[in-house]
Amino acid sequence: MSGRGGAALPRLMLWSGLIFLYAPMVILVVYSFNESRLVTVWGGFSTRWYRALVEDQQMMNAAWRSLQIAFFSATAATLLGTLAGIVMARWGRFRGRTLFSGLITAPLVMPDVIIGLSLLLLFVSLSRWIGWPETRGMLTIWIAHVTFCSAYVAVVISSRLRDFDRSLEEAAMDLGADRLRTFLWVTLPLIAPALIAGWLLAFTLSLDDLVIASFVSGPASTTLPMQVFSSVRLGVTPKINALATLLIALVGIAVLLAGWVLHREQQRARVARSASGD
Amino acid sequence: MKRAPGRERGFAQVARARLRWLVVGPPYLWLLLFFAAPFLIVLKISLAEAQIAMPPFTDLLRWSGEKLSLTLNLANYGFLLSDELYVSAYLNSLRIALNATLLCLLIAYPMAWVIARMPPGRRLVFLMLIILPSWTSFLIRIYAWIGILKNEGLLNEALLALGLIDAPLRILHSEAALYIGIVYAYLPFMLLPLYANLVKLDDRLLEAATDLGAKSHQVFVRVILPLSRSGILAGCMLVFIPAVGEFVIPELLGGAGNLMIGKVLWQEFFNNRDWPVASAVAIVMLLLLMVPIMLLHRYQARELEAR
Known part of the structure; x- marks a missing residue:
């Protein structure tokens, strides 16, 4: 072999x-x-650096904040990304498809500095025009993370949907289930591993993001990567x-x-x- | 029930159209609002003037008395093109990203090839080993290289101890450090599409070529390489595009002599607080990346096409 x-x-x-x-x-x-x-x-x-790490209140607060953001970002991104993945893998041509797939592909490679800057400018403009979002913080970071994470989830889901056996779905439809029921009771359980993988991917991407969060965060919403970055810039710290x-x-x-x-x-x-x- | 099939279908169709809208609507609207629309705002602000206020830029449209005036300030772009710093940062980024992409390709191709030729069970294990590092923090993995590459770092100590060098090499903050960082961080993005492509390669084609008298390098150049073209293209785009705008790697591993544009944008925004110039930097970067993004988009659309 x-x-x-x-x-x-x-x-x-x-x-x-x-x-x-x-x-x-x-x-x-x-x-x-x-x-x-x-x-x-x-x-x-x-183990003194572990003790120092746990005693670093700022670091711990930032870590907790990042975990929360990552959890909610991953959940929302999995929802949106799954829908997008279904569209990509299962729908043929439809009006607006090229733009739609462009909106999925571009966030995967778009440099972080561009995504971060553009979202910040959007938030600033929105808050001038309609008064929302009033402040920048966890909500704006969440929106930013959902945006780029859902593109990754969409790719994971659609590649899973693309190479799986459709005969089970066809069987369910033949037995009289409609599309929605077939999706909920047949397709969804079959792609469950991809859903979990997508969620985990989104979670780690969100937990890991420094650049985009730096642009769209407010003064009181330092995330873990931001905290790590500011201490790393000062030199190597064993913590x-x-x-x-x-x-x-x-x-x-x-x-x-x-x-x-x-x-x-x-x-x-x-x-x-x-x-x-x- | 069988007597009104038309009406039945009508309802079903309306219901299906609604369902379709429910499926495509949320992700479409979300990405339009939070991914596409912001670029228009960046474009708008790149044409504004900086001012010391919040927000720190002027409006393009202004009412003065009874006149509505539109001011498009092209000075930001003129500034970028005339200033040595920006031009060289763009060129540097393109050059470094290109070289790093080629390095990634050279390293990842044989790795992907070996994995693709393994028995299926073992393939999964090795793929997992490749992906695993990217699941831990990118920032921390780049930070790890500081400790290795700096003057009194592990690499220099090891080389000194072995007697290979007399004085520590200055690797950190040099261009070599940038290449190490980019290749390290982006290797999996190159390897995965290559693997996906090579694993589908039909062994019989290779056997046929060998039977017809091709030498192994001929088989590689004339059969394997052309067949894996789309994987090479995808991998290169996945590395090149984000590498051009990379911020963390040039910030932590790069030096003053090898400025990259992502870092310039960051400094323009956070240190100089010049939002219009930062926006212009972003727009020019986007224009430069347009062609590679289109290439990737075409590949991706083909890969994810409904069958």
Whole structure:
């Protein structure tokens, strides 16, 4: 099976690429337990930076704020993005389709500084014309995050819808279910993993956004990335290493869980397939 | 019930039209209002003059006595084009983004190839390994490189200890650091479309080419490369476009000698508080990125096309 893929050089590139991707993260994790403030000096094992992190009230407030924004952004983006994904994958041509798919594609690549600036100018103009939004803060950050996250969710959902088996939907329709019912009871459960993946993606994107939030936030709504950024600009602080380690652990656990669920589902699908004699 | 099929269909059609509107309406309106409309406002403000007030720009339309006057101030654009700093920041960004994109392609292609040739179970594991880092904070992953690249950082210490260099290399704040940062952050965006493309490649085509006497480099150049063109295009656009406007990487890893336009826009807005010039910077950047965005859009539309 290895055939040409067994060529040594590409294989070496794969492993070096992976080392390149993971080495900085491993270093962060290791040095988060370093007693010394210096990156290159190992001062012995210690959890003092974790204590310092937890005691940093500003950081904790910002983290809590970011988690809230991420939760609500991901939820709204999953709703909007799922609708958009259905339109992209299932509707043929309709009037305004080119513009619609452009509105989905462009946010994926549009530089953050442009999205941030343009949304801020929109909010400023709106508040002059109609008096809303009165202040900038969590609400405006939420709107901004929903906007770009729903584009990502739409892509996840539509690519899932594109390569899945439509025979179950057709069966439901043949048995007399209408479109809405078919969607709610057949399609939705089938794309549930993509919904979860989309939600998680939106959650991490929102949690991670520095640039757009910096433009549209108000004075009292510093998010976690903004807080991290301002302390990083002052130089390397081991507290950030501790924070990074916690984030990496969180993502690691989530991915292991997701992988386990996915694996089980695949096993089950394989069993079902072999049972049906396929 | 069978006697009025026309009416029945009429109701069903109205209901379906409503349902369709309910599906497409919310995302369409949301994106129009919060993604498309703001660009018009940016364009408008790029034609205004800065003033010290809140908001810090003038209105284009003004009532003076009984006259409505429209003032379009093109000075912001003139300023951008005549000032060495902005022109070189644009050119720098395009050049650095282009080089970084090519680097990404060179690194990601063999990786994607090896993964695409693996048995399906193993493919998933390796794909996960590639994606996993991008699920943790982008900002923190870039920050990690500061500790590695700085003068008394890990890389220099290691090289000194090995005796490969006598004095620490100045990597942080150099252009090399920018490339490392961009390749590091955007590698998965290059790899995924390449993989999606290569995994669909039919093995029989390669076998046919080999049977017909093609050498392995010929198979690559004349069969594999042309067939993976759309994946290459998508990956390059996914890296190039955001890299041009990147802010965090030039801010944390770049230096004064390699200014990029995303950072200029940020400084114009936050430090100089000149909103009209910042808007003009954004509009010119958008114009430069228009063609790559169109290319990506065409690819994406084809990929997501209803079948």
